[in-house]
Amino acid sequence: MFKATEFEFATLERTxxxxxxxxxxxxxxTRFLLHLGASVEDARDVAQEAMLAVxxxxxxxxxxxxYARAAAKTIFxxxxxxxxxxxxxxxxxxxxxxxxxxFVSFAAExxxxxxxxxxxxxxxxxxxxxxxxxxxxxxxxxxTNQKPATVRSHLRHARASxxxxxxxxxxxxxxxx
Amino acid sequence: MESNADITLDQLLQRxxxxxxxxxxxxxxxxxxxxxxxxxxxxxxADANEPGRASAR
Numbered sequence: 001m002f003k004a005t006e007f008e009f010a011t012l013e014r015t016x017x018x019x020x021x022x023x024x025x026x027x028x029x030t031r032f033l034l035h036l037g038a039s040v041e042d043a044r045d046v047a048q049e050a051m052l053a054v055x056x057x058x059x060x061x062x063x064x065x066x067y068a069r070a071a072a073k074t075i076f077x078x079x080x081x082x083x084x085x086x087x088x089x090x091x092x093x094x095x096x097x098x099x100x101x102x103f104v105s106f107a108a109e110x111x112x113x114x115x116x117x118x119x120x121x122x123x124x125x126x127x128x129x130x131x132x133x134x135x136x137x138x139x140x141x142x143x144t145n146q147k148p149a150t151v152r153s154h155l156r157h158a159r160a161s162x163x164x165x166x167x168x169x170x171x172x173x174x175x176x177x
Numbered sequence: 178m179e180s181n182a183d184i185t186l187d188q189l190l191q192r193x194x195x196x197x198x199x200x201x202x203x204x205x206x207x208x209x210x211x212x213x214x215x216x217x218x219x220x221x222x223a224d225a226n227e228p229g230r231a232s233a234r
């Protein structure tokens with residue numbers, strides 16, 4: 001299991017296989033963090049930190065994608081904890097407007113989905129982030145050290161909440177027409 | 178069987194997720210980020226090998 005303070009430098013020599021993995025997963029890992037609720041800037045930084053953690057353990061990691069996501073979540077939570085002690089930083093980390101960073105702009109539909117995801121409790125948002133990356137509840141349970149039934153329950157509640165938000169949004173749009 | 182609401186939600190999530198990835202792929206210079214990662218790794222390794230170096234900076 002990933003420990004945020006662990007740094008083992010025995011495996012730091014450049015390896016082509018790590019580089020190939022990095023190229024294939026950096027943007028999807030960044031997207032995972034955005035789904036989790038990170039700002040664009042935090043998602044970029046945390047993805048890079050998580051990739052460093054993968055590189056440190058490269059020879060020992062069987063499933064780098066799952067390891068990177070578990071590491072990214074731990075690093076992100078540590079950052080949120082720090083940000084909570086600094087109100088300004090906390091605001092920066094959580095407001096959806098932060099998504100409109102000059103770094104990248106998103107389609108209106110993306111903004112709308114991100115806002116919907118941000119209304120979910122963290123544990124439900126996390127399960128959605130894994131699910132949107134193609135993981136099954138059993139795989140999520142294994143990667144996050146939870147019971148499969150717990151993951152399924154979070155997923156069921158998250159989907160119910162998202163469906164009711166969607167229905168509300170549609171009703172509001174109809175009323176405005 | 179999936180309800181219409183489930184299908185609508187899945188389609189929305191898939192579209193938004195794919196669109197988000199496309200935006201990120203256009204914005205992120207992966208090769209530059211990879212080079213930066215290796216630079217950071219080398220720097221941290223040097224700091225770990227020589228603890229006084231990090232605090233001296």
